[in-house]
Structures are given as structure tokens and as C-alpha cells.
Amino acid sequence: MTASDTARPDPIRQEIAALGEQVDRLLDTVRRLNEENRSLRHSQEQLANERAGLMARNEQARSRVEAMIQRLKALENNN
Secondary structure, three states, X not given: OOXXXXXXXOHHHHHHHXXXXXXXXXXXXXXXXXXXXXXXXXXXXXHHHHHHHHHHHHHXXXXXXXXXHHHHHHHHHHO
């Protein structure tokens, strides 16, 4: 090996290094996307639970209003 061989970068080594850097960036992207996905699934679950609670409260309110209407009709019919 001559001095000029050591001064000149090996194209294969450069390509391997570039591929290694690209793999590292891809791994970082996968990790970030996995974390984002986990966070979004958690948020979706929370929103679904909140929606279910709101629907239940809405149904209770509807039932109460219907019961009041029935009582008002009964009072009206008694008079």
C-alpha cells in the first residue's frame, strides 16, 4: 500500500459509511414514528372514552326531558 492509497478514500468504504448513516436515520425515523403512533393511539382511546361518557350523559338528559314532558302532559290532562 502506498502513501497515495491511504490518502485516497476507498469508494466502497465511503458507500458503506453513507449507507450506515442512512440506516441510522431510518432507525431514528422508525423510533419517532412508533412513539408518535403510540401517543396517537392513546389520545384516540381517551377521546373514545370521553365520547362514550358524553353520549351516556346525553342519553340521561334525554330520558329526564322525556319524563318531564310525560309528567307535564299528565298534569295537563288532570286539569
